[in-house]
Amino acid sequence: MPRLTRAFFDRSPLEVAPELIGCHLVHELDGVRVEGMIVEVEAYLGDGSDPASHAHRGPTPRNASMFGPPGRFYVYRSHGIHACINVVCEAAGRGAGVLLRAAAPRAGHAEMTRRRGGRDGREACSGPGKLTQAFGIGLHHDGSSALRGPLRLAAGPGARAAGTLMAGPRIGISRAARLPYRFFLDGCPHVTRSPLNRRARRVPPIIRSR
DNA sequence: GCCAGGATCGTCT
DNA sequence: GACGATCCTGGCG
Numbered sequence: 001m002p003r004l005t006r007a008f009f010d011r012s013p014l015e016v017a018p019e020l021i022g023c024h025l026v027h028e029l030d031g032v033r034v035e036g037m038i039v040e041v042e043a044y045l046g047d048g049s050d051p052a053s054h055a056h057r058g059p060t061p062r063n064a065s066m067f068g069p070p071g072r073f074y075v076y077r078s079h080g081i082h083a084c085i086n087v088v089c090e091a092a093g094r095g096a097g098v099l100l101r102a103a104a105p106r107a108g109h110a111e112m113t114r115r116r117g118g119r120d121g122r123e124a125c126s127g128p129g130k131l132t133q134a135f136g137i138g139l140h141h142d143g144s145s146a147l148r149g150p151l152r153l154a155a156g157p158g159a160r161a162a163g164t165l166m167a168g169p170r171i172g173i174s175r176a177a178r179l180p181y182r183f184f185l186d187g188c189p190h191v192t193r194s195p196l197n198r199r200a201r202r203v204p205p206i207i208r209s210r
Numbered sequence: 211g212c213c214a215g216g217a218t219c220g221t222c223t
Numbered sequence: 224g225a226c227g228a229t230c231c232t233g234g235c236g
Contacts, residue, residue, distance in 0.1 A: 044217075057233085057234090060232075077231065078219095079229070080229035084218080127218070171217075172216085
């Protein structure tokens with residue numbers, strides 16, 4: 001089970017993303033705590049090497065947080081309607097991150113359902129826009145720390161304990177669309193339902209030595 | 211300046 | 224499976 005320090009995020013998003021599966025996202029707002037286990041993420045590479053990334057063409061006012069220090073949130077507006085949330089990875093200036101796509105509710109179900117207009121269960125936060133809505137995340141969280149504060153990431157059971165980790169193509173992008181940079185738990189009802197799920201492969205456990 | 215299009219969602223057929 | 228909502232970003236002239 002990983003410790004979520006700044007050093008944890010100061011690595012390639014391809015290392016960070018699979019380890020974020022099984023971690024928790026927490027938001028305490030107005031005395032109400034909502035918490036969920038992350039079940040689906042997407043990695044976006046830095047250094048201009050990923051044409052699907054918002055940071056691909058370098059820093060702009062919108063994506064400035066992506067080029068900040070690791071372990072902070074990058075929140076942006078999608079399609080004029082939704083907010084989506086990333087965690088910045090690698091050293092400042094790299095422009096790498098991990099998009100949080102879906103979570104399984106663990107606490108504050110009633111508050112999530114209320115924010116989601118009555119939708120609950122698998123519809124609570126099974127998509128990046130749904131997740132930010134259920135958690136009460138807005139553009140004002142852009143640039144805030146993911147390590148501490150009312151909105152933060154916390155250790156959880158980890159991907160291996162939570163289920164079978166899969167890797168497949170990212171959703172909703174047109175460039176670099178075949179790269180298997182999306183990670184999710186196999187068969188989890190809270191994961192985005194997409195035909196692309198069929199093209200995902202099991203991620204073998206990594207044997208670590210020291 | 212202008213305008214095409216987007217890391218989406220919900221509804222309708 | 225298709226499409227409209229909705230609005231901001233950034234590429235281009």
